[in-house]
């Protein structure tokens with residue numbers, strides 16, 4: 683693989699699939715047997731807050747029984763050994779990148795281990811069930827919700843991401859279906875700015891035609907291979 687100096691990586695649910703966390707796509711648009719409209723929209727939360735709080739409490743609890751896989755660990759190795767600039771952006775709300783050793787992870791769709799206060803809008807670390815209605819550590823109101831970006835809400839740190847997409851020489855998309863915007867548009871943004879684009883996914887994603895190169899297979903196999911190539915130069 684040619685030498686690159688500025689790499690942006692976008693990961694999605696597919697990178698955590700081999701760790702045993704369900705993706706959306708592979709479950710036919712459901713997330714752990716729930717309709718996305720019910721558990722991942724502000725309207726769903728307004729309709730049935732207990733269902734939504736309980737759903738994310740269960741997702742957070744489930745993290746205790748899964749482990750990062752070879753793909754997460756390979757990206758941590760890349761962060762430690764790559765001498766150029768690297769930005770790792772994930773759409774995932776799990777903590778497997780961090781547990782795999784990555785230090786700097788941009789969670790554009792939020793995190794299961796964080797809460798967002800609907801009163802003061804502050805984010806805070808979370809390790810108790812939201813269904814127990816814990817108080818916000820900042821304003822003391824019992825109005826915490828999952829710090830997860832739902833459909834119709836603005837993802838985090840878009841300015842930082844677009845800045846990196848404007849200057850990267852390689853954009854890599856790993857384990858994402860390319861169906862959820864704005865992340866699905868990152869490949870075109872990078873391509874327009876002259877970057878090479880590489881897809882590492884089980885199958886061609888919806889935006890497959892925008893990738894200069896596609897490699898199809900399980901993330902646990904093809905991501906470590908690719909990292910090895912980059913580090914060998």
Ligand code: NAD
Pocket residue numbers: 693694695696697698699700703704705706707708713773774775776791856857858859860861862882883884885887899900901902
């Ligand atoms: P998605 O479910 O829409 O797509 C997953 C993609 O990964 C598919 O293209 C699939 O073919 C591919 N894939 C499945 N197994 C793979 C493997 N072993 N190796 C490589 N690729 C594999 O997921 P998405 O594109 O991330 O978008 C859905 C949204 O779902 C995101 O916003 C995310 O926040 C949320 N989500 C997150 C998690 C998580 O945190 N782990 C889990 C489910 C959903």
